[in-house]
Amino acid sequence: MVTKRLKGSVDDADLTRADSLAREIFSDVANKWAFLIIESLGERTLRFSELRNEIEGISHKMLTQNLRMLERNGLVERTVHPTVPPRVEYTLTEPGQGLRATVDGMCAWTHRYLSHIETSRARFTT
């Protein structure tokens, strides 16, 4: 489990709290849309509408929701340009960049095992 990796890093008294926090973060971030957003941002800065175009199939609501979540956790930074019409840009913070490495790894993995998985699925019958 995740928590195992946290042992020894904090006071014993805090274990339970750090524990549940780690789980919470995991629940937040380990989701399809969050990953796609992080991957899209990469090292670029994108506007809301650009992200929306970039990520095929994401709804207005889901994009907003996930951006808020990522912002709350400090993975993306949101800057508002007080122009009219408004211009809002999103960019990855340093922690966000750190996670991007992981997400990139997953993309590479997907790429690498695409055919493996496809044949595995074909074999699977139930």
Place this chain on the structure above:
Amino acid sequence: MVTKRLKGSVDDADLTRADSLAREIFSDVANKWAFLIIESLGERTLRFSELRNEIEGISHKMLTQNLRMLERNGLVERTVHPTVPPRVEYTLTEPGQGLRATVDGMCAWTHRYLSHIETSRARFTT
């Protein structure tokens, strides 16, 4: 987007298909329970009930469902020992191990930025 990383790897005619497949895999695997299962398995072989105990808060149903999904995609191997009572063991396949590296990375990331995130959350008010 994910699909960008797939370009050039397949025939142009297959782009759309490979595309949607990649997205499908992403949707399947980028979920909290799948990650926790993969992390729990690591390089060990575990029984159903052991996994259930290992992963706090997972229901019988979710565990079954996710294990099936991972098996279908060829990430875990399921071996049934025809004893009584039955004994079913799960272990990561080679593709599964590959993804584990990614999941491990995310765990390390969580560990590393735990306090960053915590303070970021505290600042966040809306």
Place this chain on the structure above:
DNA sequence: CGGAATCCTGGCCGATACTG
């Protein structure tokens, strides 16, 4: 343009019960 609020529906997920 970006975001918030509302409504509404599909399906996630837990609880329970039943087989081998």
Place this chain on the structure above:
DNA sequence: CAGTATCGGCCAGGATTCCG
């Protein structure tokens, strides 16, 4: 012990509308 099936509540998430 492991798996399947069924039911039901609840929430994720899409569509739409209105605001700054």
